[in-house]
Amino acid sequence: MIVNRESVKLVFVNLNTTFQNALKASPGQYAEIAMTVPSTTKTEDYGWLGEVPGMREWVGDKDVKSLSAYNYTITNKPYEATIAVSRDDLEDDITGKYAQSASSFGAAAGAWPDKLVFNLVNNGFTTKCYDGQYFFDADHLVNGQSVSNVSTAPLSVATQAEAMAGYGAARTAMMSITNEEGDPLDISPNVLLVHPALQDVANTLMTTERLEDGKPNLYKGTAKVVVSARIKNPKSWFLLDTTKPVKPFIFQQRKAPVFVSQTDLNNDDVFMRAEFKFGVESRGNAGFAFWQLAFASTGEGN
Secondary structure, three states, X not given: OOOOHHHHXXXXXXXXXXXXXXXXXXXXXXXXXXXXXXXXXXXXXXXHHOOOOOOXXXXXXXXXXXXXXOOOEEEOEEEEEEEEEEHHHHHOOOOHHHHXXXXXXXXHHHXXXXXXXXXXXXXXXXXXXXXXXXXXXXXXXXXXXXXXXXXXXXOOOOOHHHHHHHHHHHHHHHHOOEOOOOOEOOOOOOEEEEOHHHHHHHHHHHHOOXXXXXXXXXXXXXXXXXXXXXXXXXXXXXXXXXXXXXXXXXXXXXXXXXEEEEOOOOOHHHHHHOXXXXXXXXXXXXXXXXXXXXXXXXXXOX
């Protein structure tokens, strides 16, 4: 190949096409459990996560309340992946390996939100959310009372008693949560998130008529099973409510993944090292929304 402006442009246009095709083919799973929030600045303020008061009968003056004084922000971070393209390779028409790299970049860009969101899920036991407690914690304060959204119970289909002590207790705990005024939040758990090691157990719990002890399965069809290898602990499981406008987790996107390239023949890299470059750039982050919409178990209990 004669390396000139037109030939280099054509190579990188083809690489961009390969990247875009791979990106479109990798939609990811994050949208199953997280909401996407477009970002327009470096840091977004989520103080609005303080509970909104419920309605009451209007008698006399309105009871004006402010949003709870929570301080929770998510700061966008830059992400990139870059590879050098040898000018010698272009001259020798060796471009196949770069097409493979462009395809890999596209797949990685598609998985980028998954990586952020599921890392957040894994770290929810030790990372604080808007109320200053760990996202999955035993002592969230609601109306002066400690409320838990975490346990150690295993996900089990061995007996009805074990299913009730694990999955059933989690559902009851979530559906019993109220706001600061004591009104129910109408939480409807609908997603059971598990590691592949628990896929069969989760699917059995959601589909079978009877459990292994022969007793009726009280929880058939109560949730959609979502399986992700990004869950680190093969014993842990998560029950989520994604039916609300706000989901349990936030994927904050400042800049969607874009293909970038450096193809100027007069660039110093080309002159000094005979290298062009291409890659992917993005900006964003992930954070917690309402802990009330999520329950987690380490699965480590007996």
